[in-house]
Amino acid sequence: MTNREMLSPPPAGAVPKSGRRRFLKSLGSGVLALGSLGALVGAARRGPGIENGSAPHEGVHAAVPGKRLRRWAMVIDLRQCDGCQSVDKPPQCTQACIEGHFAPEPMQWIEVYEGELPGGGVQFIPTPCQQCQNPPCVNVCPVAATFSTPEGVVLIDQDRCIGCRICMEACPYDRRFFNWGQPPQPPEALFVEYDPEHQTPARKGTVMKCNFCPHLARAGRLPYCARACPNNAIYYGDLEEDLATNGREVVRLSRFLAEHSSYRLKEHLGTEPRVFYIPGHGEGVGHDSYRGGRKATQWPWQKRAEGAATWSR
Amino acid sequence: MVALSRAGFTRAAGNVPPSWRERLEGRALRPLATGGPAYFSWLAFLLAVMGWAIYAYSTQVDQGLIVTGMRDRISWGLYIAGFVFFIGISHAGTLLSAILRATKARWQMSITRMAEFITVVALMVGALFPLIDLGRPDRLLHVFLYGRWQSPLLWDVFAITTYLTGSMLYLYLPLVPDFALCRDRLGPTAQRWQRWFFRAASLGWTGTVRQRQALERAMTVMMVVIIPVAVSVHTVVSWIFAMTLRDPVNSTVFGAFFVAGAIFSGIAAIIILMAVLRRLLHLEEYITETQFVNLGYLLGAFTLIMGYMNLSEYVTTGYKMEEGTRFHFQQLMVGPFAGLFWFYIIGGLVIPGLIILRPRTRTIKGIVTAAVLVLVAMWIERYLIVVTGFRVPLMPYQPADYLPTWVEWSVLGGAFALFAFLISVFGKLFPVISVWEVVEHRGPEPSRSKAPAEEAPHRMTGTMSEGGIP
Numbered sequence: 177m178t179n180r181e182m183l184s185p186p187p188a189g190a191v192p193k194s195g196r197r198r199f200l201k202s203l204g205s206g207v208l209a210l211g212s213l214g215a216l217v218g219a220a221r222r223g224p225g226i227e228n229g230s231a232p233h234e235g236v237h238a239a240v241p242g243k244r245l246r247r248w249a250m251v252i253d254l255r256q257c258d259g260c261q262s263v264d265k266p267p268q269c270t271q272a273c274i275e276g277h278f279a280p281e282p283m284q285w286i287e288v289y290e291g292e293l294p295g296g297g298v299q300f301i302p303t304p305c306q307q308c309q310n311p312p313c314v315n316v317c318p319v320a321a322t323f324s325t326p327e328g329v330v331l332i333d334q335d336r337c338i339g340c341r342i343c344m345e346a347c348p349y350d351r352r353f354f355n356w357g358q359p360p361q362p363p364e365a366l367f368v369e370y371d372p373e374h375q376t377p378a379r380k381g382t383v384m385k386c387n388f389c390p391h392l393a394r395a396g397r398l399p400y401c402a403r404a405c406p407n408n409a410i411y412y413g414d415l416e417e418d419l420a421t422n423g424r425e426v427v428r429l430s431r432f433l434a435e436h437s438s439y440r441l442k443e444h445l446g447t448e449p450r451v452f453y454i455p456g457h458g459e460g461v462g463h464d465s466y467r468g469g470r471k472a473t474q475w476p477w478q479k480r481a482e483g484a485a486t487w488s489r
Numbered sequence: 490m491v492a493l494s495r496a497g498f499t500r501a502a503g504n505v506p507p508s509w510r511e512r513l514e515g516r517a518l519r520p521l522a523t524g525g526p527a528y529f530s531w532l533a534f535l536l537a538v539m540g541w542a543i544y545a546y547s548t549q550v551d552q553g554l555i556v557t558g559m560r561d562r563i564s565w566g567l568y569i570a571g572f573v574f575f576i577g578i579s580h581a582g583t584l585l586s587a588i589l590r591a592t593k594a595r596w597q598m599s600i601t602r603m604a605e606f607i608t609v610v611a612l613m614v615g616a617l618f619p620l621i622d623l624g625r626p627d628r629l630l631h632v633f634l635y636g637r638w639q640s641p642l643l644w645d646v647f648a649i650t651t652y653l654t655g656s657m658l659y660l661y662l663p664l665v666p667d668f669a670l671c672r673d674r675l676g677p678t679a680q681r682w683q684r685w686f687f688r689a690a691s692l693g694w695t696g697t698v699r700q701r702q703a704l705e706r707a708m709t710v711m712m713v714v715i716i717p718v719a720v721s722v723h724t725v726v727s728w729i730f731a732m733t734l735r736d737p738v739n740s741t742v743f744g745a746f747f748v749a750g751a752i753f754s755g756i757a758a759i760i761i762l763m764a765v766l767r768r769l770l771h772l773e774e775y776i777t778e779t780q781f782v783n784l785g786y787l788l789g790a791f792t793l794i795m796g797y798m799n800l801s802e803y804v805t806t807g808y809k810m811e812e813g814t815r816f817h818f819q820q821l822m823v824g825p826f827a828g829l830f831w832f833y834i835i836g837g838l839v840i841p842g843l844i845i846l847r848p849r850t851r852t853i854k855g856i857v858t859a860a861v862l863v864l865v866a867m868w869i870e871r872y873l874i875v876v877t878g879f880r881v882p883l884m885p886y887q888p889a890d891y892l893p894t895w896v897e898w899s900v901l902g903g904a905f906a907l908f909a910f911l912i913s914v915f916g917k918l919f920p921v922i923s924v925w926e927v928v929e930h931r932g933p934e935p936s937r938s939k940a941p942a943e944e945a946p947h948r949m950t951g952t953m954s955e956g957g958i959p
Contacts, residue, residue, distance in 0.1 A: 382625060
């Protein structure tokens with residue numbers, strides 16, 4: 177099977193009837209089944225306003241009965257990451273993600289952290305949402321605004337989020353961002369039809385984060401971050417097909433992970449992330465481990481985002 | 490009827506000098522009839538503070554939570570600390586009064602009403618904070634439409650609504666005979682709405698044996714039920730923190746720690762309210778040093794329990810000193826929060842404990858001082874739990890800082906004003922002392938216990954004597 181076929185979209189019209197219904201069932205809608213109260217809630221939930229808002233997306237496009245389910249995963253090869261020092265630019269993964277998603281300032285859904293190495297020197301760690309399979313954020317959400325899709329991606333429905341921010345407290349990777357004010361986005365962001373898979377247009381008072389770009393993958397494209405990396409350090413693929421690619425080469429995922437002693441962040445927490453790391457400090461691209469620092473990320477439309485405020489993290 | 494007759498003489502002989510009991514009734518009911526300019530200007534002041542808080546909140550609704558000091562890395566602050574604090578205070582009441590009632594402690598009869606009262610008011614105020622903290626208050630209904638019972642926040646919703654309902658009932662039940670007393674005693678001097686209110690609220694109470702049995706049964710049930718509910722409330726409040734993977738709050742002792750802290754701050758709140766009301770309403774005869782000293786002992790015992798809880802928490806984590814723990818200990822004990830932390834430990838636990846330990850300082854003044862220290866320290870403790878818990882970095886980044894803005898301080902001030910306002914207003918709706926219980930436990934005046942039986946039945950007031958309960 178070629179890489180192209182692997183990332184092909186599901187056949188049109190094969191979208192299942194309702195993702196939310198299935199989703200809620202799996203989360204144990206027992207609490208809603210309290211007799212007439214349950215019926216009342218059901219009626220209210222079918223109400224027009226909310227149904228229009230959160231559309232039947234919720235990342236189940238690929239959950240077609242009888243078809244193999246994608247299990248999206250990412251491998252970040254830290255041997256190839258020098259924080260974009262060699263190209264003398266801000267980290268290009270972050271930059272492309274911001275531009276692709278209109279991520280409001282100061283959100284860096286994939287952020288390049290500078291970790292200290294035990295023997296001195298630095299290591300650049302690009303960190304997207306870890307797409308946990310035992311996601312602490314999903315567990316604590318009071319309204320199921322953040323949820324796991326059958327493909328294993330954790331998404332947020334910004335039309336349901338009440339802004340309580342308990343998910344931000346629960347996330348052990350600091351990968352959730354809040355729209356503290358009117359989110360600064362360029363005017364063209366308003367043309368986009370809202371979908372939890374790309375979270376645009378952003379909503380004030382709700383939480384956002386990396387959505388793992390399954391919509392791009394289904395259309396046969398790599399996520400913005402993987403495509404933009406000048407050193408092709410980011411692999412994206414499917415655990416089910418056992419394939420991943422950085423846009424230049426295709427690897428057998430399980431073997432690739434095993435042979436390069438891959439690890440996951442805070443493995444001991446048992447969150448089961450879908451993002452894997454191959455240990456390194458940019459040695460693959462000749463990075464001097466004692467040279468830290470990256471260029472500051474830019475949000476190019478800040479001047480064009482009318483009436484919007486920015487804040488710091 | 491022989492038993493009943495002893496209670497039925499209240500105003501039988503109007504000319505005799507006021508007895509102990511009539512003095513009590515007079516004292517307890519007087520605030521319901523009066524309300525001078527001082528009272529109304531106090532209310533106006535509180536309303537002004539609340540108005541300012543509403544203005545502050547309106548800017549928050551308009552611009553979003555950007556007007557607060559909270560940001561991604563410290564994403565809860567003063568509001569959630571206020572939530573924990575007020576819900577904590579609410580434990581005072583119901584738990585204290587239920588436990589003391591269950592153990593048949595007599596001395597607390599004159600303060601149970603105030604305790605239960607604090608519970609209801611503190612719950613009402615505390616429950617507002619999570620709503621104020623929401624980024625999308627307009628979607629509050631989603632909690633009911635899409636609520637997930639797996640979320641600790643939903644546990645809070647269940648526990649707090651149960652507790653509020655239960656403690657309102659528990660406040661109301663022993664009020665019924667007192668409402669009847671107001672209905673009968675205030676008579677034509679009362680305003681029209683008051684007469685209507687007392688008639689409706691007393692549910693036709695006349696003090697018959699059946700009514701008293703029913704009341705006694707209902708109160709026993711509520712008393713037993715409310716204790717586990719109260720414990721559950723603060724346990725699940727702690728679990729909004731302890732259910733996460735953040736170092737300082739990822740703790741098994743948190744539930745017990747919060748419950749102990751809640752009762753601790755609650756006792757302090759009762760002592761302060763008791764002192765204030767005693768002075769304002771001239772209740773010196775009924776709230777004596779006994780009540781202060783006994784509550785002081787309780788407060789003293791809880792300084793020890795809290796000390797033990799802190800010890801368990803800090804020694805077990807500090808001994809191992811994992812990376813996050815090390816950061817936490819540094820920020821707390823020698824870093825930016827050291828001043829607050831040591832005030833909490835020394836000013837909130839050690840000094841109040843010593844004040845109560847020494848007989849020379851174990852006076853009303855000393856105990857009130859200790860209570861004020863405890864209440865301030867417990868507020869600080871709540872603040873530290875929220876803010877320092879969030880500040881420990883999760884990834885390699887500079888630790889964030891949090892400074893509450895004027896909006897948060899204003900809303901907090903408004904909450905305290907609301908607390909005082911509700912107490913001031915409700916204090917006009919019913920006696921702050923449970924008259925019938927105090928009477929019952931003191932017993933009728935010896936000189937008057939031979940009142941003729943035939944006078945009694947149709948003149949029953951809303952009081953009863955100890956003889957009436959089989």
